[in-house]
Amino acid sequence: MPKAIQFELRLAERMARLGTETAFEVLNRARALERQGKDIIHLEIGEPDFDTPENIIDAGADALRAGWTHYGPSAGLPDLREAIAEEVSRSRGVHVTPDEVVVVPGGKPVIFFSILALIDEGDEVIYPNPGFPIYESMIRYVGGRAVPIHLREERDFSLDVDELDGMITDRTKLIILNSPHNPTGGVLSKRDIEQIAKAIGDRNVMVLSDEIYSRLIFEGKHHSIMAEPGFKERTILLDGFSKTYAMTGWRMGYGVMRADLAAHLARLMTNSNSCTASFTQIAGIEALQGDQSSVEQMRAEFQRRRDVFVAGLNRIKGFSCRTPKGAFYVFPNISGTKWKSKELADAMLEHAGVACLSGTSFGEFGEGYLRFSIANSMENLKVALQRIEEWTSEHL
């Protein structure tokens, strides 16, 4: 009998630097507990619990029947790029043309491709911490130097401009902003944005402005650094359909950037996905140009849940929680419990039946916090509060 040969897996060295998103791991653990018969309330995953609005589903289904089942241009269908250019021009107060738009499968590829296109080994990228984990993962993957800027609770999780100023060096190539912010719900005001623009000044540094939650704001208005004088050609604006129109599974987002950089992102699309699904893009045109009332309904419902959930958390021993101004996350300070974030998140899942994320899933400066997604029904949120309260009063 031939001897069985064991081939060792010889991964590329860079794979050791690639991170992940803990939300999916916690979801898997929660599902495993459910299979054992446990009842879990899911507050770990950042996706709207609403269905995609009917008019968008109809547009997608009609598009499939009408033959939008073939490859399309790598940068996106011309009509969708036009619709996005119009929408961004109107909402951000900056003139955008279709050749400055690249349509990709979700918001995430804008992060992936921008970093691949701009960052060489040793280049520095300043990114928010706590923050969306994919930023650090991608910076490190391409060999860049990840430079975290600490978002502090006492500043309502907006960044300290003097600190930012002191971090920019000759090697800084990219600064990542995210407002409304995942995981804190912090929102950069017009004044914050103006000050950040002033701190960057006329240095040749690009800004990746992640605005995926731009329509989910509870107080004030959304402002983009792209509209600041001198920043149009230094900004990559990321937005998409996942959160605004509850379209996470359709996989569609976009980047807006100077046309020369857009051509390079389109080339990365040609090399990876070829194009974003054509029928999905037709549905995207309907999303942008059709009835917008569902967007406002979802926003108002998230606001109602936020108010109830934050008030409930503030009644729990050891928890203190600021009111987030945007997105659908609540980020309470749990240092009063004297527990480490990860251990408390694990205990919540295993003993209280509430799945949430440790603040450290979003970087080292997330220690002392938990993140709850409020993308679940009001009824379930109230049950979750009750379970957390019961468990903490017994164990803390």
Ligand SMILES: Cc1ncc(COP(=O)(O)O)c(C=O)c1O
């Ligand atoms: C800050 C931030 N940026 C980008 C994304 C990616 O969104 P998409 O699902 O469209 O790729 C997310 C999703 O959770 C996010 O929270």
